Amino acid sequence: MIGPRLTAVIIVALLAGPTAVALAATQVGIVRPTSEPARPSAALGAQLYAGNCASCHGIAGAGISAARPGAGAVPGAGPPLRRVGALAVDFYLRRGYMPLSSIHDEPGDQRVLFSDKEIRSLVAYVAGLGRGPAIPHPVPDPANISDGFSLFTDHCSGCHQLVGRGGFVTGAKVPPLQSIAPTQIAEAVRIGPYLMPRFSRTQISDRQLNAIIAYVQSTSHPDNRGGWGIGNLGPIPEGLVAWWIGAPLLVLSARAVSRRRRSG
Amino acid sequence: MRPWHWVLGLLALVARRLRRRGGETPGTAPGVPAGSERGGDGDTPEPIVPAGSPERGAENVVLGLLGLACVFAIGFVVVYAAFDVAALPNELLGICLGGSLVCIGAALAVVAKRLVVTEELEEEYPQANPEQQREVLEIVHESGSRITRKRLLVGAGLATGGALSAAALTPTLSLGPIWDTGPLDQTPWGRGVRVVDESGRPMAAADIRQRTFYTGFPEGASTELIGAPVVIIRVDPAKLELPANRHGWAPGGILAFSKICTHAGCAVALYRKPLFPVLEPNNALVCPCHYSTFDPYTGGTVIYGPAGRPLPQLPLMVDDAGALRAAGNFSGRVGPAWWAARERPT
């Protein structure tokens, strides 16, 4: 049969390419002071900032609006950080969005390179650069999960898919939401990282946000009472199951009842 | 437990049957075709279906499979009755019913392969029947011997059939406004219509922020109409490059576009906006079905994807109370296009 065999070839080809690229990409190194203090401090944050952030975000969070060569001739550019507050720094560092290996990359979930102490220090440092929002403390509200689902459908599902499995928007990849902690969800909604819209409190209140977070959390274990959930993506995995499991089983049953082929 | 009693009873039955069979000689077992006995008798005709040798093992397998099918089927009833609807595992129901059917199928497969006689017969393929073909034509031709104006009659018959078909199909015209594509052009918007949100609250221009999107509807109209929903965004007015005839359509940089994609009619539910415009792709409205992408700055022109027409823009104005109102109707037709539909010149 042509269909499945070609599918296999294409899948292998599609998977092999990006894997090779991912393996070849160099991991970003973090510049650390030779001896770090035992407790988080804005001073440590300042040191880390100078070593790891300033080449793109400028000295003391001033921002760099036109790409210019920074350390190691790597071009650096980035938004100013003076008014972003603790909220944004906490989000970008805890999700591993920063530092970027190239300024042209889409920030996305990577390995978190800073320790908790370092993140706290950087948060303290950047928060001190200017007035900005503090880290939110959302309380997921499962009692209002239906409000959450309805708000999610209105504001989020266009990009993030109805069960938060992520997706595609022209020019960018939209991350799935299952592994994201409530605090980071709340932060992302208020920041609008990369191409995501930024939702203010007048548009989505903190109370509504708690309901949305309750819904997003529920998508980690959605109600798959129909059996094996096959990714909660809808028809694509269903079609794969139909062709890769269903079709072979049907052919096997046909073989099971048919006579054996005679030789000659 | 009741089902177990059934299973035990069935097992006992099978065991007894096996024991009884063991004591008998194969030739006299019940169910064996009598053909072998007749084999020596020259007077009796050949059997149509040749005799095969009995296979007790296969019979036992069939019995076992049918027994299992019974157990599964009864299991289905038990599962159905035993669980509350909220706790009823779909998997268990499926295994019971599917298992029962598969067991029956397997039993029949064993019957087919081991128990029934599988003959291999030969047969001529059916041929065409030229003689009958000729006779058919002859009957048709000869039966018309009294008819002189054959063509005219056939023509009249066809015309009548056509007329009656047309009459029979006419009621389908009532299905919808077939001749009038006007409704496709209509929208509930017009000059002065207030913009409200999903729950009917008027939207204030001051509440519209940059970097996010809002879904607006015309006050007093159904939210379900294809011409109703608009996506509202605010951008930096200095960056706008709207067509010249749309001067004043975007008070304070607030833009409204039809939320229905001009390609295939899905909701343009994605608004991408750069956090750091120096490096990131520019603002765009995106349809999630086929990823048609529209540029709000230039008035909804297509910058990616299959759509062939720009997203229609709704002119806006702000009333004295600060509420958003439509300043007219859309710049073009809303939703997917159709044959000979006239686009408003821009």
Next chain:
Amino acid sequence: MSRQRHDGLEDPVRFIDERASAAPLMRKAMRYLFPDHWSFLLGEIALYAFIVLVVTGVYLALFYVPSTAQSVYNGTYAPLRGTMMSDAYKSVLQLSLEHKAGLLLRQTHHWAADLFLVAIVMHLMRVFFTGAFRRPRELTWIIGVTMLGAALLEGFLGYSLVDDLLSGMGIAIAYGVGLSLPIIGGPLMLAIFGAPFPGKPEFFGRMYIAHVFLLPAVLAALIGAHLALIAARHHTQFRESKRTTNTRMVGAPLFPAQVPRSMGLMFLVAGILFLFGGLVQINPIWQWGPFHPYLGENGAQPDWYLGWLIGALRLTPSFDVTVGHYTLIPNPFWGGALFPLIVLGVLAGWPFIERRFSGDRAVHNIAERPRDAPNRTAFGVAFLTWVFLIFAFGAADRIFVLAGLSYDTQLYIFRIGIWVVPLALFVLVRRVCRQLQAADAVQAIQEQAEEEAEQETQRPQPVLRSTRSEPTA
């Protein structure tokens, strides 16, 4: 007759024959011959899936409400409680979540639809690549392709009746594609929907009657005609021994050999479908929420059998055919209407297209091996690959999310690949077929020589053997 036994069957047989004069027919039907190869059962699998569809569908129809009237959901599924939704969606939610075994039957119905079309496509490929559509079976083939079209529409309607967000987006696209049909698009869609999308309330009743009555009746009638034509001309057969020739078939009779096989297959297919319905979740509609025209979700897809259309719609470059300010052919026409029309049209017309090229008008009862017809096989592979690649592009957004290959890159690869890969495969497959043929010919000569040598030593007798199909009268 001494063969006659008294076992209780005698009376019913006599009863039926005296009243219906059915004994000659029964006698003949029981000895109707079936060829010996599993691939001849693929069509039967489709038939059994259809039976499961009818049975489960009747059950679902006892619960479904074809109404778009809106009301508030107060059922057991928390994320939707308090949400406004149509009665149609609500009834399917309740059937799925609040009726025992309702979910099993709905999922089995949906899997049966998916696998019905899988079986049809496999059957179609078998018939195509063995040349079983040739004279005198062209009509059977055309009816089969028509059934494929009807099944696609039937499946789409069933998927759409639920009125969840996913299916609502599907109807929106169908409306857009329908509107794009030149000349008739606007009037046709207004007739079907009764008003611009989402249409009048009657629209759901129209879909419902089409899904549960009109199209099933059409399918059942076509299945009847398909089977009647097969019975009239018999199956093709592979050349498996010297006894199987173009005029003489070898096989097992309907009774007793074939009945338990077919019945067994029916139960196995039904069992597999119910196991799927129980074990593998399909279309969890409660997770999608209700549809409104102003809502959308990322990566919305139709069921697999319409996936080729979404791929085609996404691959089409941005343009509308316009004259002045008038749209003549809107964009969705190319991918959503013309593409499937071409595919189904080429399939339906294939017996005649092939005849035009090969000039072969003979009656064929022998199923060829793919290698025996290099041009057909090469064309079939190329054509299927063309459709398959367009189909595969429909999942490009998901491939991007999972594997990281950017959508743009894929778009360019596919826009070229859908033309280049089939062409390359055409050349390659034709060459492989010809080489296999040559190898076969060498082997045949060798075998014939050995056979002759053997027979010369024993009892000289003329032997006829050929690997190609024989001409017939």
